Amino acid sequence: MPFIIALIIAFLLQPIIIALVKKTKINQKIVAPIITTIFMAVVMTFIIFLIYRLISELGSFVGTLPDWYENIAPVISEKIETALGSIIRALPDELRDSIIDIANNFSNYLQTQLLELSKSALAWVANAMAKLPTVLLTILIIVIATFFTAGKTDKIKTVIKRQIPDKYKSVSGQMYRTFGKTVWKMIKSYVILFFI
Numbered sequence: 001m002p003f004i005i006a007l008i009i010a011f012l013l014q015p016i017i018i019a020l021v022k023k024t025k026i027n028q029k030i031v032a033p034i035i036t037t038i039f040m041a042v043v044m045t046f047i048i049f050l051i052y053r054l055i056s057e058l059g060s061f062v063g064t065l066p067d068w069y070e071n072i073a074p075v076i077s078e079k080i081e082t083a084l085g086s087i088i089r090a091l092p093d094e095l096r097d098s099i100i101d102i103a104n105n106f107s108n109y110l111q112t113q114l115l116e117l118s119k120s121a122l123a124w125v126a127n128a129m130a131k132l133p134t135v136l137l138t139i140l141i142i143v144i145a146t147f148f149t150a151g152k153t154d155k156i157k158t159v160i161k162r163q164i165p166d167k168y169k170s171v172s173g174q175m176y177r178t179f180g181k182t183v184w185k186m187i188k189s190y191v192i193l194f195f196i
Helices: 002-024 028-090 093-163 166-195
Strands: none
Touching: 002 028, 002 093, 002 166, 028 093
């Protein structure tokens, strides 16, 4: 998968590399690594920052759930008791006691479930943090593979074209161009939206 992702990124960067080669008249072997390095540095910094923030925020949010419940539950319970107090007081003693027991049991159950959820979520966050080295290694492989692939996309295209039967070449070429244009427009749209 890292190599497939690297190949896709290399093909997406190809129009930028070709445009810069035409404008600057610098060799593609020099332009390709520079563009790839800049692109990968920006994207990877954004992804790593996003993952770190997501795990950090999730961990801090889940960690505060039990405290939040302890602070909010009594207030909610008091408001419900005030609102339903007159109705409950009008009920027979046995029924009133049963309703109070059910409410207390539900409150205890909810608190227990929140604590369990908090523990499970914190364990998930810890596991996610433990998997970060694997994610970083995968990202590193993608970066290196893209770096070596970006300058050789023409050769890769030639090899791929040789594998396609002649009767499908025109259709596959049209599909490739349409797909490339669509993906490029989508990326531009997302970048614009992101900066907005």
